[in-house]
Amino acid sequence: MNGSASTVSTTAAPGVDDVAATSTTDVEHLRSLQRRRPFGVWFKDKGWRHVVGIAVTIFAIFPLLYVLSAAFNSTGTLVGSNALFSRIDFGNFVELFNNPARPYARWFANTMVVGVVTSAATVFLGAMAAYAFSRMRFKGRRIGLLSLLLLQMFPQLLAVVAIFLLLSGISEVIPALGLGSQLGLIMVYLGGALGVNTYLMYGFFNTVPQSLDEAAKIDGASHTQIFFGIIMRLVTPILAVVGLLSFIGISGEFVIASVVLTDPDSQTLAVGLYSFVAQQRSENWGVFAAGAVLAAVPVMALFLFLQRYIVSGLTAGSVKG
């Protein structure tokens, strides 16, 4: 585990490292050894890692600091935002919520509604499908799994033209489900609910021992009782991962949302913020930055909060492709 790309040059170091992992006294011993090592040796072993770490960290967080600084700088223009943290006030945030032509609060609420409803439904539909694939044997099961694997290679946005025309056809019959309706958009998103999620969940469902189901069956449990009472409770981590990943995906989705939602009052953040900044990028910069910060905060907070689960979900997904 230790020193994978290590360039350790002292002969003692590799052995010492191994022991160090097992006992605390040896860690102290190692530290005392380390202190005695000259700088060059330390740098070759570990110091360069810190240099890489600091450089990459700057690359990673600079744009985030930049947008944060621009949000709190009520100068408002792109040029004015260049002097980072030169002034801090809430002018942009006040401005953000006080323009009827730019209903930011509505956009925010719309994004939450569409995102939460879609990801909740996605988790539920995906879990049901994964339960069927994992616990039941039926004709077409293998073909079904294979088709899901193949279908997820083709994202929905490729068919955006057909989706637009289909919804405009639906609007002529049932306006509440057609163009301009968030319900219609949610339905479209649910078309992608099974794809990759079912596969991720299927792998996870298989790790729940079959003997639990069997025991419940002996006690006379129905399939719904097993599904809701046993399986769903044991797979909560993957439900959280799928829910969060689909929420992040949906809340940042632009192509389909921009085609379906035409009325500014029904738009999501991605569509609204883009149309707002695309026209006059440099004049509206400060207000846009404030909107971006507010839009990013909930997603980033959720992400960091559930980070451990997400990382495990990603790795599990990597096995399945």
Next chain:
Amino acid sequence: MTDTELRQAGTPAPATGPDGSPGRPGHPRTRRRRFGPDTTKGTVAKIVLLGLVDALAVYVLMMLFLSESWGALAVSSAVVLAINWIYLRKGGLPAKYLAPGVLFLLVFQVFVVLFSGYIAFTNYGDGHNSTKDDAIAAIQLTAQKRVPDSPAYKTAVLAKGNSFYLLFTDPDGKISLGSTEAPLEAAAGAGKDSTGKANALDGYRTLTFQEIVANQQQILGITVPVSSDPADGTLRTADGSNAYQFKPALSYDAAADTFTDTDSGAVYRDNGKGAFAASNGETLTTGWKIDVGMENFARAFTDPSLRGPLLGVILWTFTFAVASVALTFAMGMFLAMTFNREDLRGKKVYRILMILPYAFPAFLSGLVWSGILNPQFGWLNQTLLGGATIGWLTDPVLAKISVLVVNLWLGFPYMFLVCTGALQSLPAELDEAARMDGAGPWRVFRSIKLPLLLVSIAPLLISSFAFNFNNFNVIFMLTGGGPRFADTDRDIGATDILITLVYKVAFGQGTGRDYGLASALAIIIFIIVATVSAISFKQTKALEDVNS
């Protein structure tokens, strides 16, 4: 090293692995126990849910019946029957769990793809979006000329709800009301002013002069059909106080299926391409939808304003996808190796800070970077380079590099996380054994770790390729596809990838919408992605997993 080990390493749950999964050889089906009977609560919930779904379905079917969409009605009825059959019959349990998800999948993923395939073979788009009959009516309505000796109709503008109406008083004093949707009708009981001009009507609000000015565009756009026959012409107003009669400048001859220009006498015939054309090749702008066969595909590769740029776009799409995967993977792997040390101080802090770009919404990243890289006002030129004017987003080559750097920023944390997971699942003995044999660190990485890692990470690299191949947000938010190619009048630029091109062709500003061509391009993307994934999945044998 198998895939199973990786999943066990990365999964917090009790991992029995796929071997714990049912249905493997050695789990005979006959021994499977039956589920217990449904509970009363469950049955009630089922009946209520199914009832709600059916109620909604009946509403939808009625609306379809009223709008006389027979095809859709037949399909919808079949779906409703199938749903009821699935949930009401005994047994068939898998279908009960799969039906809702599969229904959405079939409509909004499978059907729309097939529908795209159909649109790709039509001329669907602006000027060609309905049937021939609709087109004929539209031509008669839009191509109108003021009748030379038309009397002046005194006009008042009325409003009801959100729509505007015109109230006319003709020279004989007859009063009538109408709007674009409502043909002219006699209006009784209208209030008149001193000149005898009708200016008020019960149930309607008369607009003031200021209101007329404020809604000028809408009011000038009102064309009131004189009768339900478009050939009779319309009434229009240019100032909100007087209206004149307009007649079609083109008269339609139903028997010969031709339009004749009432002035010049030029005859326009159906040219077989979904439009009316004169003998000199001039066509009327409103046409109708017809099947054009392979023409959209042919046009993509032969039309001079499209061929060159399209080849450039395809080439760049591949370059962008491959380079993005390679760069993010290289950086992620390098970082994973660098920080894969138990005893490195601050490791956790580095890790959290480095994955922040991954947590930041992707569509915002492109917009934020577009501000940083803005050639005139951006931070990079103004502050870091002291007022330079380097065209980070406007020079074709630099714009491509910028796009790649921004995508690297977005993508490396993911690869970092995944590579770290994969790296930690490698047994430490491998490392030691190789070193015992005298291999240096580079050699250990190159010949032992990398090949082992690739086994588990390769499927993920393919997914990453497929994702970046259609990475719309980065391109569209950062450069919008620009800078534009000089050798075409279309809105195609140096950083456009295929999917942004599809979007611009179908929904772009400026040029007319061309759904047929956009769908043809989307079909090309389908074919490319399918081919690439088929080849690479075959190689990595990722599909073996499914055979369990």
